[in-house]
Amino acid sequence: MERKLAGWFGFPPLQLFVILLVFNMLSQPHVVWEKTWSLLSDGIIYEQRSLSNNQDLDISKKELMNLTLCDIETMLRTYCKSLRDFPPMSFPTRHVHLQQGNSLIAAGLEYDKQALTEEYNNLKSSLIDEQKRVLYTILHAVDTNSGGMFFLYDHGGTGKTFLWRTLTAAIRSTGNIVIAVASSGIASLLLLSGRTAHSKFSIPVPTEQQSTYIDYLKSRAILASTIDVVDQLNEKVLKSVPGQEKEYLSSDKADIDNNSDISSEVLITEFLNSLTTSGLPNHKLY
Ligand SMILES: Nc1ncnc2c1ncn2[C@@H]1O[C@H](COP(=O)(O)OP(=O)(O)OP(=O)(O)O)[C@@H](O)[C@H]1O
Known part of the structure; x- marks a missing residue:
């Protein structure tokens, strides 16, 4: 086990x-x-x-x-x-x-700087020009202590997280602190030592039924949309479209290698249906 x-x-x-x-x-x-x-x-x-x-x-x-x-x-x-x-x-x-x-x-300084330097050099070597431009712009703001607020947006799967990892490695490898936060627990898993913003900054989450978590944070912080928020919005918009909804089901199964550590009982349909993958349309298996 x-x-x-x-x-x-x-x-x-x-x-x-x-x-x-x-x-x-x-x-x-x-x-x-x-x-x-x-x-x-x-x-x-x-x-x-x-x-x-x-x-x-x-x-x-x-x-x-x-x-x-x-x-x-x-x-x-x-x-x-x-x-x-x-x-x-x-x-x-x-x-x-x-x-x-x-x-x-x-905790913010507790990193192996040498390993991070290697990781940074490794990631940096494969960045495309546009990613490099963003990287150097932000690193310049850090190095010159000039501050700034940068929004990085593009279609799914275009390398935003990859760039974020490069930036994080660059900054942490020089002994500086990066506080990696995301607006949802799932999104925070993609960040190195990531946490949700409300956990990291101890932002209280209201429990009243009429106020939602998103509404609460909206009035206090600028949120970058994450995949699950986009999915929720997508679902909401689709529900408001008149007409009858039709759901197409795919038929598939997980290909478990005999030598794999992954047990077939874990990859149940409900779990697979909960995954949304960048670059693939949302799906439902049966
Ligand atoms: N410069 C690069 N060199 C090699 N691989 C890259 C590069 N940029 C991105 N990738 C790879 O492309 C895939 C998609 O990138 P990434 O997850 O960073 O996209 P994203 O924009 O954050 O996607 P999403 O918005 O869906 O979260 C990943 O497997 C990532 O490792």
């Missing part, structure tokens, strides 16, 4: 566990948690030691489990979910503050 968690889709295990929870793909999350918690907590001791600048920092098993649950709870909140939604999953008994100093700054 641990090997599967580590291998699936290339997500870090903790993030993958959260995604499986959010998509209700674990029938017994607490069993998976009990069997894999040590894998999920991988990196937390290292993180705590470097945040507290104390390489001898000792963390008990109970504390480590609690810290891991805290991380899971924080990630779930970005999807408006909580560990309490998945009983009998454990809930962190308290928020542990082992960190000393400014943990946000420490």
Whole structure:
């Protein structure tokens, strides 16, 4: 099970566990948690030691489990979910503050600069001219501390995220901080160490029925549209078109390699139907 968690889709295990929870793909999350918690907590001791600048920092098993649950709870909140939604999953008994100093700054600087420099050079070498122009314009604003607000827009699949990754690697490789935020949890997964804006900046999300999350943020921040927002709008507009809606279904199945770590039970039709892929029209399988 641990090997599967580590291998699936290339997500870090903790993030993958959260995604499986959010998509209700674990029938017994607490069993998976009990069997894999040590894998999920991988990196937390290292993180705590470097945040507290104390390489001898000792963390008990109970504390480590609690810290891991805290991380899971924080990630779930970005999807408006909580560990309490998945009983009998454990809930962190308290928020542990082992960190000393400014943990946000420490976390923002905690990158392998050499690896990032290599990644930057690698990504940069394949940029097309238009991407390079945008990259250098923004890097110039950073280097000269002149500030600015840049909107990058184009059709899906034209390389915006790729450029964003190049920019992030460039800036982080020089020891500067990039705060990667997106307006939805799904979009934030595409960004290196990305979080939703409301989670990162602790923007409260209203719970009144009449006000929606989008309306709330619209009055406070400029949002870039993400694929899921575009899909929602698309659906809304299509619903307002007069006439009867007709849905065409595709027939297909996942081609699972025998040696693959991906289990066929995971790739259920409902999950495949929840995916929208850049460059492909939305679809429904049956
Ligand atoms: N300069 C490039 N060199 C190599 N591959 C690239 C380049 N630019 C983009 N790609 C690849 O093209 C694909 C689409 O790019 P990307 O995901 O960045 O597009 P996008 O504009 O962010 O799409 P969307 O708006 O749908 O999210 C990705 O697989 C990405 O790795």
